[in-house]
Amino acid sequence: KQDVLQHLLDEQAITVGPHDQISVPLSAALKDGDRIIVDQAVPVTIMADGKTTTVYTTEKTVKAAIGESNIPIREQDKILPDTSSQLKPNMTIRVLRIDKHTTTTKHDIPFTVIRKEDATLEKGQLKMVKAGQNGQLVKTFEKVYQDGKMVSMTLLAKSMEQPAVNKIVAVGTKEKPKPKAVALSAASSASQSVTKSGLSLKAKKVLNNVTLTAYTAGFASTGKSKGDAGYGITASGAKVSEGRTIAVDPDVIPMGWWVYIEGIGFRRAEDTGSAINGKKIDVFYESESYVKQFGKKRGYTVYVLGPTKPKLS
Structure with a gap:
């Protein structure tokens, strides 16, 4: 019996919200046979670019709701849920920026x-x-x-x-030439008596102004590495040993003979080297760092003793 739409809605307890859409104005006069459509908006939360916004929309899909909100969408961006998804009240839509x-x-x-x-x-x-x-x-x-x-x-x-x-x-x-025989013997009458480290030594020969260097069994000194054939084996066949092994010129110090080096101690001639000529001696040490620090030392006196190491009496 109402003649205005607003009165009819009030009579039927139908509320039209500010975001709802209605097919005719609320003040429209009614006549017999009228069809009135009320499209109610639903709340939707949109998260994009670090912001969260709640909007009310009468659109039916995620894509339409995004378009209505004027949020720019690039081709590579991702929208959750999918743009074809149907809108539901209180739905959350996320716009992920993909770069x-x-x-x-x-x-x-x-x-x-x-x-x-x-x-x-x-x-x-x-x-x-x-x-x-x-x-x-x-x-x-x-x-x-x-x-x-x-x-x-x-x-x-x-x-x-x-x-x-x-x-x-x-x-x-290339094989190294065999050491020449040295005309020194353990029974040489030219022995010189000297006392070193508490021992009375008989030197077959005294070498002055001897140059000392140092070497290891490693690649830098011998060209061999651990695992190589002959690694750590001297020219005499003995295994290198710190505190014993030295490399000498066999023409000056016979292989296998013991010497006493001032400031170094007793050593045995067990090895040779292409750079060891004349009054030069290469002293073996285990530590590569110590060998580098050792460098080249000159002016040493060396007593050539013989094939037997002197012992305390």
């Missing part, structure tokens, strides 16, 4: 050391034929960021910008 960046990184590729035998070099000698150079590998990655945080990283490509150049080292294989 992709391409980066490149450079990585060193170590060179390889190649050893080649050389019959022109004495056994144990080393000579660098070609210097090595590290290569460089370039990798291209794609990083994907979601709302400013990286969520994935994918290798797109890799290329060798600069190949490694192998280092080539010549290793001597």
